Amino acid sequence: MVALSILDLVRVNEGSGPKQALDRARDAARRAEELGFTRYWVAEHHNAPGIASAATSLAIAHIASGTNTIRVGAGGIMLPNHAPYVIAEQFGTLAQLYPGRIDLGLGRAPGTDQMAVRALRRSPENAENFPQDVLELQAYFAPPEAGQRLQAVPAAGTNVPLWILGSSTFGAQVAAELGLPYAFASHFAPDALMPALKIYRARFKPSDQLAAPHAMIGVNIIAAETDAEARRLATTQQMSFANIFRGSRGLSQPPIDDIESYWSPAEKAQAAHMLAFSIYGSPATVQDRLGELIETTGADEVIVVSDVFEHEARMHSFELIAQNITPVP
Template identity: 50%
Template structure:
């Protein structure tokens, strides 16, 4: 491929489907990505979202790892304030022991959901404030230089699973730069600060044992299809799904009701999230991704294939690889 391409799999649960079918689709997607030469597949930690099945991120990575052989797998990301650093070091140390040299650990600090979900996670509202210290504690467990006397991550100690800082603001860029870690920007759903954050990260980057020079991964939505019309049809289906997921309050909606929700204001929110989206034929998608990489000043793109069916997502994955080959 002309530029490193990766995949962020949101493990969607389609209307009328189950978590089991979502996981089967994730396996198929990772296997196809491996065949096509994508660098990595990441899974994001979400909670209390009826259309996303990747809440137990490390368990899903273990499952997909058993059905693939070479592609890197990781979290994009684990919301570290939801967990103790030791537990995450043990989980990803376990994954590294199962699949040596294939595991990534992306870390975010987002609150993740509403107040009730935060309570159910036993998370304190101020826990994100300790994110920089928690990253350092986690890094120390993985390097075998624990900051807590007498406590080691087993498995995990000495595994040196590579860390990535995820973010959508200047805070994450500044932290990644200060710690000398790769930076992944969530421009696939929070695009506003992309260029400012990447510029700050590159300007302030300090080399570390993990990374000698800055490395930026930028998220971008992709719907590649055989025709522009088919891609646009998929985009409309995805806009409906996102509107219902964000504003439907757990209710079931027909397509007409979802369209009304979009007209009432949800559409503006969804379209803002889709600021960076490559939609169309392979030629159109390839041209867009080349332009986006330059705009984002990215070293790697992580593509989010948003088509509404597994078959369409696999086709999008294949056509994108062909376009960028």
């Protein structure tokens, strides 16, 4: 079976705050480690009150401090928002503190709205420099050369593994050209998944980091004892998408019994399109549908998004996934 990992949105629930969200993430990573998941990633989002991982490197440090063996990282850092030198310093520090456990996934989208982009003091045109910025960042992690006057301390020599993230074919081309692992955001942007994977595999050039293509796909998975209960838990995520369409990025809401009473037909259609790669069901349902998806895509790794309001229900979902779909190292 393919490797299984987790992408945590670090959602802030109604009735709680960012501290509780970050602590739940650390607890969830500890449980994921016990269950045998390969890696635990968090992502950079800004100006989103319902997501607590804006300072992504700090969130990673908090999670890594509560675990021992699971890989922890960014899925991802939106590189146009930052100088590569600063990201190298941050993730080099993480690699020194948690050697052999830090991943750095890189995206070229801003991960926010234009108002926050201006507040970050970065230009939208920075995205055009993404491939060059990746190479610059990679160089900072390499061992220093004799006479090198500029180093990203303490990143030099840590060789933090880089991933390219994407929701279009552009990221696939970059990952293939640079010989890096590729993660596709099919958990919210399913349209270009198959073309992107085809391009990535066809054009892949081996590198010092990676000898053969390694493709990860994002999949929304919620497992419960019954299909009906899993579908009920999934209404939290469905309401979040409906709220985004309404221009409201609020806190995570508890599940409801009838999602049809919450969203309009247009919102339902739009959410269904974006959430096409979502599996909600009993262990048997999850196993069957995920097996079909892996066979169709040939994915080497699946990164699971379980946007569940109740922490214990989310942990139970992880347990059911791990118990019924055996990951490989």
